[in-house]
Amino acid sequence: MIFRSARVSAADLARVTGWELKPEGLCRMERCVPFASASTDAIELADVARALGVPLVEEPRAGLSALGPDAGGKALATATLPDLELPDVDGRPFRVSSLRGRKALLVAWASW
Amino acid sequence: MWQALRAELHPRLEVVTVALEARGASAARPWIEKAQPTHPSLIDERHVLAALGIVNVPSGVWIDEGGVIVRPPETAHPRRPAFKDQTIPADATPRERERIETVKALNADAERYVAALRDWIAVGAASRYALSPDEVVRRSRPRPLSEATAAAHFALGQRLHASGEAALATEHFKEAQRLHPTSWTYRRDAWAIAGPDYASIYGTTWLDDVKREGVENYYPALELE
Numbered sequence: 001m002i003f004r005s006a007r008v009s010a011a012d013l014a015r016v017t018g019w020e021l022k023p024e025g026l027c028r029m030e031r032c033v034p035f036a037s038a039s040t041d042a043i044e045l046a047d048v049a050r051a052l053g054v055p056l057v058e059e060p061r062a063g064l065s066a067l068g069p070d071a072g073g074k075a076l077a078t079a080t081l082p083d084l085e086l087p088d089v090d091g092r093p094f095r096v097s098s099l100r101g102r103k104a105l106l107v108a109w110a111s112w
Numbered sequence: 113m114w115q116a117l118r119a120e121l122h123p124r125l126e127v128v129t130v131a132l133e134a135r136g137a138s139a140a141r142p143w144i145e146k147a148q149p150t151h152p153s154l155i156d157e158r159h160v161l162a163a164l165g166i167v168n169v170p171s172g173v174w175i176d177e178g179g180v181i182v183r184p185p186e187t188a189h190p191r192r193p194a195f196k197d198q199t200i201p202a203d204a205t206p207r208e209r210e211r212i213e214t215v216k217a218l219n220a221d222a223e224r225y226v227a228a229l230r231d232w233i234a235v236g237a238a239s240r241y242a243l244s245p246d247e248v249v250r251r252s253r254p255r256p257l258s259e260a261t262a263a264a265h266f267a268l269g270q271r272l273h274a275s276g277e278a279a280l281a282t283e284h285f286k287e288a289q290r291l292h293p294t295s296w297t298y299r300r301d302a303w304a305i306a307g308p309d310y311a312s313i314y315g316t317t318w319l320d321d322v323k324r325e326g327v328e329n330y331y332p333a334l335e336l337e
Contacts, residue, residue: 002271055261059268059284062277068264075165076252079181079245081173082163086130086154089137089144094152096128097179103125103233106173107114107188108156108166110132110297111139112304 001067003045006058010040013048017067026051117190117226118151124233127151132159132169134270134301158270159297162263165253168296168331172225174232174242182232182242184252187331189222196220211319219331228336241336251335262292266302273305282306282313289314296330 001016010021019026025035026048035051037043045065049056055068084096096106118127128151131140137155144153164173165185172188175181195215204212228241236242243251269284285302292298299321303310311317322330 002267055257055264057261057264057268057284059272059280062272062275062280064268064271066264066268066271068260068262068267069163071255071257071260073255074249074252075163075255076181076184076249079248081175081179081181084160086156086160087137088152088154089141091137094128094154096175099126099128099175100179101177102123103177103236104175105114105125105127105188105229106175107127107129108132108161108169108171108185108297109113109129110169110301110304111143112133112300 003065003067004063006045006065007042008045008048010037010043013043017048019048019052113147114151114190115147115149117229118149121230121233122151125229128154130154130156130161132156132161132166132297132301134159134273134305139304159263159266159301162295162297165255166297167253167292167294174229176237176242180245181248182237184243184248186334187219187221188225189220190226191222193220193222207319214319214322214327217327219328219333221334224334224336258291259295262288262290262295262298265291266298269302286314 003012003016014020018028020028021035021037021040021043022032025032033051035048037047045056045067049067052070053072054070057066057068059065081096085093087093096104114127114129118125129149131144131154133139133155134157136157140155168187170188171185172183173181173185174183195218198212198216200209200212228239232239232241265284266288269281269288272284273281285298285305288298289295289302300318303314303318306313
């Protein structure tokens with residue numbers, strides 16, 4: 001999740017990460033993490049990273065910052081497949097969850 | 113590559129192939145157009161699948177009718193890979209000979225994997241290869257902070273490469289590889305971006321890394337039960 005600044009608006013944070021700034025903190029789906037910000041226009045990414053427990057990597061030479069994914073525990077916190085939506089080769093989005101009701105084999109491959 | 117197995121097991125099974133390609137759809141398109149898959153064939157430019165614990169390809173994940181993973185990522189070959197039967201040309205250089213011998217020595221137990229898959233399709237949850245949710249979680253990879261940080265570096269590398277900052281991008285790709293040394297996907301996709309001269313940029317090659325880390329570890333032996 002890449003940002004062009006070390007600060008981000010609440011709207012952009014929600015758009016990029018799914019985490020919404022609410023009175024109770026940062027919330028995504030049913031999970032909320034305590035968080036307060038004096039501004040909804042300039043939230044410090046470092047504060048977000050600290051609250052969520054995710055890494056923040058900054059590249060000041062290009063003015064970019066990147067939040068990493070959740071850390072700790074196992075890659076699969078539960079056996080339920082996360083909601084995956086990826087494009088096909090022509091850019092059409094496909095949700096893996098659309099295969100519910102049928103067994104599925106998800107295969108990762110590469111040309112390299 | 114998966115089309116024949118899909119034809120055999122469909123509609124009881126659907127296959128979804130996902131190309132891990134930081135270079136985007138154009139890199140995968142020739143292979144997809146040649147295979148003409150009738151199953152969903154997707155592109156994962158940002159290595160979203162790393163979140164499942166996928167660190168090499170080909171990897172397979174079994175998902176039951178309720179959207180529950182019953183086998184976490186593991187090496188998945190639909191048939192004996194052609195690389196196992198390569199012949200060494202008479203005029204091969206010592207380096208090329210070593211590369212082919214190494215490739216032929218990789219683990220690739222397609223027969224057992226496909227037999228297990230067929231068993232699951234036949235008997236469902238009663239298959240001894242269908243793992244409980246607790247076992248799926250237990251077998252999934254650990255997710256240390258270092259690997260999450262590697263994901264951020266890889267994403268930065270991709271963005272920087274896309275904006276023409278090749279040198280800066282390489283720094284972040286190298287850092288991703290350092291922080292997540294067991295990820296072949298980070299390594300090899302960054303090498304693919306670098307092109308044929310990747311060794312001069314990254315100071316290593318696929319062969320050097322496989323030999324150093326152990327040929328038996330490139331595709332870990334399947335733990336089917």
